Amino acid sequence: MKQKLPAIITVFLIAAGVFYFAFRGRIGDAIKSGGVRPATPEDVIWKMSDASREGNVAAYLDCFTGTLKQNLQKTASDMGDARFSEYLRRLNGEITGIAVSDLEQIGTAEANLRVEFVFRSRNEVQKHHFRLIDGEWKIDQLDGAEQVKTLIPYGSEINPQ
Numbered sequence: 001m002k003q004k005l006p007a008i009i010t011v012f013l014i015a016a017g018v019f020y021f022a023f024r025g026r027i028g029d030a031i032k033s034g035g036v037r038p039a040t041p042e043d044v045i046w047k048m049s050d051a052s053r054e055g056n057v058a059a060y061l062d063c064f065t066g067t068l069k070q071n072l073q074k075t076a077s078d079m080g081d082a083r084f085s086e087y088l089r090r091l092n093g094e095i096t097g098i099a100v101s102d103l104e105q106i107g108t109a110e111a112n113l114r115v116e117f118v119f120r121s122r123n124e125v126q127k128h129h130f131r132l133i134d135g136e137w138k139i140d141q142l143d144g145a146e147q148v149k150t151l152i153p154y155g156s157e158i159n160p161q
Contacts, residue, residue, distance in 0.1 A: 004122065018093065019124065030133055037074070039137075040137065041111045041113045041128070041130040041137045042100050042113065043105065043137065044059045044063050044130065044137050044138065044139055045098065045113070045115055045126075046126070047059070047062075047063055047093075048060060048063040048139070049092065049098060051088070051125075052088040052089070052091060052092040053088075053092045054089075055085035055086065055088050055089040056085070056088075057076055057081050057084050057085050057088070060072075060088055061073055061076065063138065063139055064130055064138055064139045064140075065133050065138035065139070065140050066131070066138075066140050066141070068139065068140060068141060069138075069143065075125055089138055094106075094119055094120075095117050095118065095119060096119060096120060096156065097116050097117075097118035098115065098116070098117055098118065099115070099116040100113055100114065100115050100116075101114050101116070102114040108132065109131060109132040109133070110129070110130065110140075111128050111129075111130045111137070112128065112130070113127070113128045113130065114127055114128075115127075115128050116127075116148065117145075122147050122148075123147070123148040124145040124146065125144070125146050125148050126142055126143055126144070126146070127143040127147065128142055128143075129140075129142070130139040148160055
């Protein structure tokens, strides 16, 4: 029994850690609120990414506001929900990672965030502008995407010497 005790304690601690971080993060927020309500501008990026991966047009459009949302709604309407959903899935499938940084709070109802999308062959940085609407952050504007030169492209084989 003394030999199994360290293994049992280790498994218990790992399970407790996973449980803690799962419920502290987006999963816990979703359970507590009955759905994911973006509490921070960064949360909107993850909600948008999740909706895109699932091809959930309504959830994707819900991440936006203003003229940007109107333009996206028109595009979705012109394409049809099925084609727009497939477009979102395909676009998300090309992304291998997302990094957010440089949160700039402007008053209580506006913020900017730098978002870097990592693709297999390139990285693109885009500034997202957010507005607080009815207690929920929404993407209001997007600056043009800038390509970032990567020193080592994603997935490159590394040959140690």
